[in-house]
Amino acid sequence: MAAGLLDIVIDQGATFALSVQWTDNDGNGINLTGYEARAQIRSAFADAGGDVLVDIPYVPLLLPVSTGVGIQTPASGEMLIQIRAEDTQDLPAGSWVWDMEVESSAGEVTRLLMGSALVRPEVTRSG
Numbered sequence: 764m765a766a767g768l769l770d771i772v773i774d775q776g777a778t779f780a781l782s783v784q785w786t787d788n789d790g791n792g793i794n795l796t797g798y799e800a801r802a803q804i805r806s807a808f809a810d811a812g813g814d815v816l817v818d819i820p821y822v823p824l825l826l827p828v829s830t831g832v833g834i835q836t837p838a839s840g841e842m843l844i845q846i847r848a849e850d851t852q853d854l855p856a857g858s859w860v861w862d863m864e865v866e867s868s869a870g871e872v873t874r875l876l877m878g879s880a881l882v883r884p885e886v887t888r889s890g
Contacts, residue, residue, distance in 0.1 A: 768877060779844075782843055785842070800832040
């Protein structure tokens with residue numbers, strides 16, 4: 764299965780959230796029980812020596828203010844990618860690359876999504 768293409772837009776200094784559902788060809792959610800998920804935004808692809816700009820690890824119980832990927836409803840394949848405002852503030856403005864993977868308990872890795880990550884610069888900052 765080839766990864767889906769999804770370009771994202773992130774505003775510096777704002778919380779970013781993206782709901783994702785992994786489905787089969789018939790549109791049925793794939794059961795993610797026992798899976799973990801992760802994502803990264805890089806300055807370029809890893810093979811091209813791209814630096815990690817933000818690591819988005821698996822967070823089993825994704826809290827409202829954490830950066831991570833949480834599996835919200837495992838039985839229906841629903842996940843939430845979230846980057847806290849404090850972490851988006853540190854992202855440099857520009858166009859970068861990102862992807863998201865899931866890993867089964869047996870160690871099988873599937874890249875679900877990939878694309879560009881456009882970070883738009885912030886104007887208003889607190890403090």
